Amino acid sequence: MKPNEISKPVLKRLPSYLAYLKSLPEDGPANISATALAAALDMGEVQVRKDLALVSDGGRPKVGYLRESLIADLEQFLGYNNTTEAVLVGAGKLGRALLGYGGFAEYGLDIVAAFDADESLAGQDESGRPIYGMDKLPAFCQEKKVLMGIITVPATAAQGVCNLLIANGIKAVWNFAPIHLDVPPGILVQSENMATSLAVLSVHLSAQIRG
Amino acid sequence: MKPNEISKPVLKRLPSYLAYLKSLPEDGPANISATALAAALDMGEVQVRKDLALVSDGGRPKVGYLRESLIADLEQFLGYNNTTEAVLVGAGKLGRALLGYGGFAEYGLDIVAAFDADESLAGQDESGRPIYGMDKLPAFCQEKKVLMGIITVPATAAQGVCNLLIANGIKAVWNFAPIHLDVPPGILVQSENMATSLAVLSVHLSAQIRG
DNA sequence: TAGATTGTTAATCGATTAACAATC
């Protein structure tokens, strides 16, 4: 089963399973059933069972899955074992917050360097990651064969940065700028969109108030 | 047309339209067609047309929509005009970053206060918002009739905070903790999940590498 | 009028759910 045959809805649910499994006490029961997982996460049990069948064949009738194996299978499938190196562009507030966040290692992500148009930011950030001027970006990405770029620049600069990253070998872009990025086929853009979440919440509240 | 009749996929696309329309130059053409919007955002034009028809009746054959009216209709629909007051719980790195972000006003969101279990954080944050101890939360939420809560505490504390918020009148929760929150019917939880985005990117790269 | 664009009705597609058979 090739991972790219998996549908996006399924793919987006997998991290929840993983997070829940990891939150279980180490000295608890060694097995867990899809039924139990579904109940804990408020999901349909058939859906959970089908999702798990895509990433693991360790499910046994009557006992369910071995928790540790299932965790391993999910991590394997999600590629959290082999580290992905990423560069970050835009060392403003958000950019530095992401640089400083230590939790990405758990997902196999390593932000190896940051770049910013403002040369005065160059140096090391508090977490010890280097910050360079934009002129250093092309050589760095090409030499290190970096595949992921994280964009935390203002919306007006985002498309240009995106183009630059792609020109230097990046295949996946994590975009925090609130703007649609145009990319050639084969490049994946995943946009982190707070406006989207806010819209869902906001409309819910409007409906709530109006009755 | 009641807003809660709209489907979630549609709702999540609306902010993109709005952002794009706002990015257009003020002195540009006054009209824009669904066709042009679709092309700019890499979407199907039928889809865009159908989405817009749900929030506006200003579309005219041959000319499209009046840009300004469409912006107004979208903002109206998304409830960005009437301000929503929110409280934030957890004044750590992420919490203070959100407090300091000035952009929420554009979406009709006003974070009026923050709370943290660590009393030593009490006082004012740099942006002038007050930070209180957790004991002040119940009275504050009830008196101000706050409807939205933002959770930026560690995963282990999130469910407890969520319960507390709901007990004090909150109807919508914006959750940044990487954990599933259980809530009673009628309460909406929107989780901001970076692990989800990372999974999508990570699997794309794995597939890319393997060929 | 001709053509661009809108909005709607019907067809397709994909994801979820339900029903069932298999297994320990």
Place this chain on the structure above:
DNA sequence: TAGATTGTTAATCGATTAACAATC
């Protein structure tokens, strides 16, 4: 064996897309 659980095949549901009619 009986019952819990798995995995699979079929049915349903909802969203997207295609085809078309309406309009300026």
